[in-house]
Amino acid sequence: MTYEVRLDVFEGPIDLLLHLITRQRVDIYEVSLATITEEYLAAVAALPQTDLESATGFLVVAATLLELKSARLLPARRAADDDGHLMEERDLLLARLVECATFREAGTWLSGRMAAGAGFHGRSAGLEPHFVDLAPDLLARTSLVRIASAAARALAPRPASLLDMSYVALAGPSVKDAILELAGRLDGGGPASFDELCGRGTSRVAIVVRFLALLELFKAGAVDITQTHSFGDIVAVWTGEIPAGEVVAGAEEYTIDLGATGT
Amino acid sequence: MSGSDRKVIEAILLLADEPVPATLIGEVLETSTVTVETLLKELAAAFRAEDRGFVLRSAAGGWRLYTAPECGPWLERFVRNHSHARLSGAALEVLAIVAYRGPISRAQIADVRGVDSDGVVKTLAGRGLVTEAGYETGPGSPVLFTVSSEFLERMGLGSLADLPPLKDFMPDAEAVEAMESRLSPNA
């Protein structure tokens, strides 16, 4: 199947996805999600320039697509609740696509209707001079405050729109929590490598947090750290000199929190 | 009697520079709104029948004289700065969202479209098609937007209730199914 990426400027990720999904009017069994995903990523790569906000929007949709794709490629992994979660994601995406398609269609209708109305020019000559004096006082209900407020609104420098981060709920794992966790494992548990301490499938943020926690423990003298060679395993051993609670009290809080309030 | 009423209505329409509600004309003539509505409809029909250069249309809750669309080409030079610029697809989409979901805030519009739409909203406000309609109660009390009466007038709609139901614009079952199957992991 050939596909070309038209250099349309897409209005956001949903717009792009809708375009890709509705464009492929071929046998649906022939169309793989992978193709859509690839086209999607290609189109994103071809975007002339994007701001951070729309870029994250694209990423969210792309990530959802990739997740759907990977679930398809790895049928064995498809546990029941994974499936449920995926279906939820898909339904959400689908609902948004339908909503967007609906408003787009409504907009097309508006456009036609407005074009039909554009031929009518309303009479706007206004009052004839001898009626003007009769007209009620335009300033009757206007105060200086209203005038000044209107001027301020109209003349205010338009601020470059600030990135709204309110929806970013990235309440990262806490270093203090990680200190306690590592202490629990090391105190009386014998030496352990950093890999072991992190375990499998830990997110990058969690690994960073654990590393910071380990450094805090080392700084306080609660653990000793050895590394035999560059990029080799870091092995930590509990010294028993300092109780973990003390380390926690003195530790700097690195919690990664992008101002996620509310949501 | 009715002839004189008709005459006054014509004069009022000539003075007006926005749609005039039939009730207002009724007050001036000391006549019922129903009577005025009947006269207005007769007048509109008469102008049509006489193939006049002006037409009488009802929109945005009132009646107003307009030039006949057929005269458009000749009128071009008289109509200064009439913005004929076509609206972009994005603008039309936002306009539709505001028409059907208003009063609505910028953030809610962005939610529906999945993309920041402030610039588009500003364009539409500048064109007088959407207008501020108070503030939402809630954190930051964002501005809410609705479509303007100028929008209704241009669309020839009496009110928002005259918009066709949104479901008329929904993609049909087949299209939705096609979308769904493309998003399904088992496609």
Next chain:
Amino acid sequence: MSGSDRKVIEAILLLADEPVPATLIGEVLETSTVTVETLLKELAAAFRAEDRGFVLRSAAGGWRLYTAPECGPWLERFVRNHSHARLSGAALEVLAIVAYRGPISRAQIADVRGVDSDGVVKTLAGRGLVTEAGYETGPGSPVLFTVSSEFLERMGLGSLADLPPLKDFMPDAEAVEAMESRLSPNA
């Protein structure tokens, strides 16, 4: 042919807000001024014969539609009752811009508002709230507007210097700060 010419003339007259010279109509219709004059006279006679609410009169070197004098008493009532008594949002904004930034040209007003504002300026001038104050030096030497002395008087201002300082009304710094603080890591 002549029927269609008559129609276009009617449309032009409906749009015009000042007397239109017959020569101008002739240019639009690509017809001789004599033909246009004949049509205009016929039209004026027809409106009279039909006892319309509008009359077509020649004045100040051109032709314009006016309301029929017999309708005067009702029109006075209409004008008094009419809700366009209130300043529209657009009119308020233009008035404010002219007050704070005048002398200012139409184009500069449009620049500030991001939308053509000629109609609003015309309304405000017609109501004596803004007034012409010379011409800008520069290409086309556009007309500059200021608020009228009537406006100053009505608002109880000795001069423009008495207008409240604009900074007191600028969108509050608090709102901007609140947004910024949400972006800082230690919010």
